[in-house]
Amino acid sequence: MVTSSLITDAVDERPSNIEATATLAGEGRTAVSSGLKLFMWILAALSVIGIVGIVFRFINDDGRQDWGYYAATVGWMLTIFGGAPMVAIAPALAKANWVRPVARIASLGAVATSVLALLLIPLLFKLPALTEFSEVLGDDVRRRSIWFDSPDYAPHFWNALSLATLALVGMFMAYVMAIPDLAAIRDHGSGWKQRWAKKLARGFHGRPQQWEWLKMRIGITGALYFATLMFVNFLFSLDFAVSMVPGWKDSVFPFYHVITSFQAGLAFVILGAWASRRWGGTEKFIGQEQMWSLGKFMLATTLLWFYFFYSSFIVFWYGRSESDTATIKLLVSGPYIYLFWTVFFLVFIIPWWVMIWNKVRDSLWGPPIAAVIILFGLFLDRIRIYVASWSAVPDDLELATTSILGDMPETMWPDIFDIFIMVGLPALGLLSILLVTRxxxxxxxxxxxQSRLISKPIRFLRGHALLVGKPD
Amino acid sequence: MAASNSVLGLYDTPDAGANAMDGLKSAGFALGTFDVLTGTPYPEGAFGEHVPQHRLFRFPFFGAMVGITLAILFTAGTQLAYPVVTGGKPILAVFAMLIIAYELTMLGAVIATVVGIIFESRLPNLNLGAYDARITEGYIGIVVECEDDKVEEARGVLQTAGALEIKTA
Structure with missing residues (x-):
């Protein structure tokens, strides 16, 4: 009969505090940055191409249907970069130890949301006013939206305000989470990094009160970020997709948008962790445990994708009203049918059947492959949703007043400026994150x-494990 | 009168730091005049340090109370001022009022929490005191704020606990 613990000490091969400080905050960081610099220059070049694309999109503007790919790209970036910080927030609230090495990658997604807030501006100019038809039909006729009796430009104002709030809250959260590391760079860095770190660390000396406030601010801004993210997804999906299509009434769609944001956020963090290991010299900090844990969540959100899609779809399928049929045709079985089935396989079927195997989930290569597939699939999904929505222009009065999509728009193919935009804007978002990681x-x-202080590698008979304490 | 000296003892192990804290308490230094500096958060009271008390938890409670009170006044007031029977329900329909009450309760709690963060953060302490860059490498700093006549005593206690280096600012 076993009467005592079977746990014995194992060799601790994790980097020491001094080694970690030198690698992450000191001169060790610069050793791995030459390849990164080249990559950032490539991203900068692509960003310029994206901005050129926006300029030429304005010059060659034949109507709002031309902005579908722009809306899809912005929607995709919101999905990814907006969702990523949730990976830092949710597991940390549950005191998950595995999330510590990837929490920074996740929180930096918030940096790109500030770029996103700027990219929203051209789209706001193209979003029609609620009184789109007032010149012909009179001031009391408004296009269908969630803004019943609001001012004409209510969607524009509230969307801009909500996304700006998301960017501010996210940036503040990422900054607060970085203060102790900025203090370390202030103490052990050099040159411009040390000067900036000194300004930003703001006298952080590591007093108990400073740590207490740091934890509280992370917790409170995390909760605010979550609430704001839900609200932004709700507004963006309804105002820039659902309300654009006559007859599309869907209360589940905003939650579909949110769940895909979590799915994309997880995929982004997995890819970021993989890239950081591969090129950032962090293989001693980010390991298989992170991939496995993130992979499990990504599998769960992949299954939820189908749940939310089906919950939404079945209402239209059984509704079978004229507008329901037209909506299904526009988004699923009509001009974008091939895109829909590609999305279905890339976002659901393939990741499901890749990530369902424990051996794949528990590997360093499996989750990143699934993440790439999911991100590409979600990009196509945003094209399916936003390009279709922006191409459904109600061009006759009957269409506008009966709220039924009459003539089905044809498939909108991207032109060269759309391609510039689709390549350039995500590159700009990624560049903003990489600039901050400098x-x-x-x-x-x-x-x-902290993880090192509260955990130790152990052996359980012949097996290996990490024993984690969770004080307070 | 505010303390004019800041004495820092640097230790390479948390145990030694905790011993220094014990020594300062035994020597009669008042709680709140000495503190521990660490490069990573330790659980509350790990060094036997003075645990700072905050009152942030009161703010959301107060905000929620204000919010629910406003919601009840708002919903009851408008329904009594314009008594329209809807769907055969009572004028003061609790289930309809609950929605507004919930929203305003949460709104009050959130706004009060944000106000609470700002209020409880107080003004920044411009007198940062003695410090050593090795703290962010994992060393432990014990800092004592004291008057001129207590400096030597503080240095003695910190040295006895095995300080690697003692700094005064």
Whole structure:
């Protein structure tokens, strides 16, 4: 009969505090950055191409249907970069130790939301006013939306305000999470990084009160970020997709948008973790445990994709009203039918059957492959949704007043400026994140040190494990 | 009168830091005049340090109370001022009022929490005191704020606990 613990100490091969500080906050960081610089220059070039695309999109503007791919790209970026910080927030609230090495990658997604807030501006100019038909039909006729008796430009104002709030809250959260690391760079860095870190660390000396406030601010801004993200997804999906299509009435769609945001956020963090290991010199900090844990969540959100899609679809399928049939045709079985089935396989079937195998989930290569497939699939999904929505222009009065999509729009193919935009804008978002990582370590130093203090590698008979304490 | 000196003892192990904290308490230094500096958060009270008390938890409660009160006044007031029977339900229909009450309760709690963060953060402490860059490498700093006549005593206690280095600012 076993009467005592079977746990014995194992060799601790994790980097020491001093080694971690040197690698993440000191001169060790610069050793791996030459390839990164080249990649950033490529991203900068692509970003310029994206901006050129926007300029020429304005010059060659034949109506709002020309902005479908722009809306799809912005929608995709919101899906990815907006959802990524949730990966830092949700597991941390549950005191998950595995999330510490990837929490910084996740929180940096918020940096790109500030770029996104700027990219929303051209789209706001193209979003029609609620009184789109007032010149012909009179002031009391408004296009169908969630803004019943609001001012004419209510969607424009509230969408801009909500996305700006998301960017501010996200940036503040990412900054607060980085303060102790900025203090470490202030103490051990050099040159411009040290000067900036000194300004941004704001006298952080690691007093108990400073740690207490840091934890509280992370918790509160995390909760605010979650609430704001839900609200932004709700507004963006309804105002830039659902309300654009006469007859599309769908209360489940905003939640479909949210769940795909979580799915894309997880995929982004998995890819970021993989790239950081591959090119960022963080293989000692990010390991199989992170891939496995993130992979499980990504599998769960992949299954939820189908649940939310089906919940939405079945209402239209059984509704069978004229507008329901037209909506299904526009989004699923009509001009974008091939796109829909591609999305169905890339976002649901393939990741499901890849990630269902424990051996694949518990590997360093499986989750990144699934993540690439999901991100590409979701990009096509945003094209399916937003390009279709922006191409459904109600061009006669009957269409506008009866709220039924009459003539089905043809498939909208991207032109060269759309391609510029689709390549350039995500590159700009990624570039903004990489620029910040020039100063802020891509792995949170203080969280790694805390993890080291509260955990130890052990052996359980002949097996290996990490024993984690969870004080307070 | 505010303390004019800041004495820092640097330790390479948390145990030594905790011993220094014990030594300062035994020597009669008042709680709140000495503190621990660490590069990573330790659980509350790990060094026997003075645990700062905050009152942030009161703010959301107060905000929620204000919110629900406003909601009840708002919903009851408008329904009594314009008594329209809808669907055969009572004028003061609780289930309809609950929705507004919930929304305003949450709104009040959120706004009060944000106000609470700002209020409880107080003004930044411009006198940062003694510090050593090795703290962010994992070393432990014990800092004592004291008057001139207590500096030598503080240095003695910190040295006895095995400080690697002692700094005064």
């Amino acid at each position: 100063l802020v370590p891509v792995v949170s130093l203080w969280e790694m040190q």
